[in-house]
Amino acid sequence: MPLVSIVPELIRARNMGYAIPSFNVFEPHAVDGLISALQKSAAPCIFGVYSGCLKEANIRAFAAYLRERVNQLEVPASIMLDHGENLEQVQLALDLGFTDVMIDASRLPFEENIAKTREVVQLARHYGAGIEAELGHVGLGDQYNQFGGARKGFTDPRLVAEFLEKTGVDFLAIAFGNAHGEYQSEPRLDLDLVREVRDKVSIPLVMHGGTGLTDDQYREVIRAGISKINYFTGLNKAATARMIRAAAEPGATMFGILSALREAYEETCIHYLEVFGAAGQASSTSQAR
Numbered sequence: 113m114p115l116v117s118i119v120p121e122l123i124r125a126r127n128m129g130y131a132i133p134s135f136n137v138f139e140p141h142a143v144d145g146l147i148s149a150l151q152k153s154a155a156p157c158i159f160g161v162y163s164g165c166l167k168e169a170n171i172r173a174f175a176a177y178l179r180e181r182v183n184q185l186e187v188p189a190s191i192m193l194d195h196g197e198n199l200e201q202v203q204l205a206l207d208l209g210f211t212d213v214m215i216d217a218s219r220l221p222f223e224e225n226i227a228k229t230r231e232v233v234q235l236a237r238h239y240g241a242g243i244e245a246e247l248g249h250v251g252l253g254d255q256y257n258q259f260g261g262a263r264k265g266f267t268d269p270r271l272v273a274e275f276l277e278k279t280g281v282d283f284l285a286i287a288f289g290n291a292h293g294e295y296q297s298e299p300r301l302d303l304d305l306v307r308e309v310r311d312k313v314s315i316p317l318v319m320h321g322g323t324g325l326t327d328d329q330y331r332e333v334i335r336a337g338i339s340k341i342n343y344f345t346g347l348n349k350a351a352t353a354r355m356i357r358a359a360a361e362p363g364a365t366m367f368g369i370l371s372a373l374r375e376a377y378e379e380t381c382i383h384y385l386e387v388f389g390a391a392g393q394a395s396s397t398s399q400a401r
């Protein structure tokens with residue numbers, strides 16, 4: 113199974129009641145850990161590349177590495193631009209062979225979000241790429257008590273149908289008490305809002321700010337109607353802790369520390385592929401085809 117757009121896999125996830133993770137990768141050791149996790153879990157997945165990485169000098173080489181590794185996988189996997197800022201950045205991602213893109217114009221007023229998202233949809237369609245947008249605004253965990261925890265930025269369910277009709281995106285990130293990074297206090301998620309939006313739309317819904325929930329909370333979020341979960345902060349924490357341990361070992365080496373990064377990705381990704389219900393879904397997909 114080569115590199116694919118994740119759209120058909122997300123539709124299947126929505127119908128079957130599981131979620132596909134987007135794990136962010138920044139360099140080859142993390143990629144190797146995630147690849148190993150996908151092989152062991154037989155799961156579909158998204159390799160998320162944060163928009164900031166597209167500004168780095170090595171992005172062409174890194175994208176080529178990612179394409180090569182993902183193309184060798186036997187499970188369906190996508191390379192996706194995470195939080196694309198503008199049309200130029202989306203164009204670059206598509207030229208680099210990314211199979212899905214997110215345009216995040218969620219800070220803009222409703223009509224401007226529509227206009228900017230629409231431009232991206234028109235461009236990305238030529239490449240056969242899937243498109244994610246964000247309606248409502250998912251804030252930061254360190255401002256949680258003033259923002260997401262106070263119901264600020266929440267997706268207005270009355271606007272969803274119009275947004276989808278005018279933009280034609282394939283999947284949609286919504287804000288319902290979720291937040292990027294570490295939550296300042298207990299996440300207060302409005303699952304009734306997720307269910308309300310899910311019942312109004314036929315496309316998959318996305319949760320950003322996945323880190324910080326219990327495994328049972330993830331299962332509830334997925335049952336309520338989320339089909340894609342962006343997960344990174346927990347990977348960063350797990351990898352950092354493990355690399356610090358490796359560095360403190362007698363005779364520590366660079367190789368040992370980098371292996372710790374790879375192992376932390378592998379273990380953490382295996383865990384969440386299982387919790388999200390994605391594990392095993394790649395083999396059943398190929399049988400169904």
Ligand SMILES: [Zn+2]
Nearest residue numbers: 292320321342
């Ligand atoms: Zn995000």
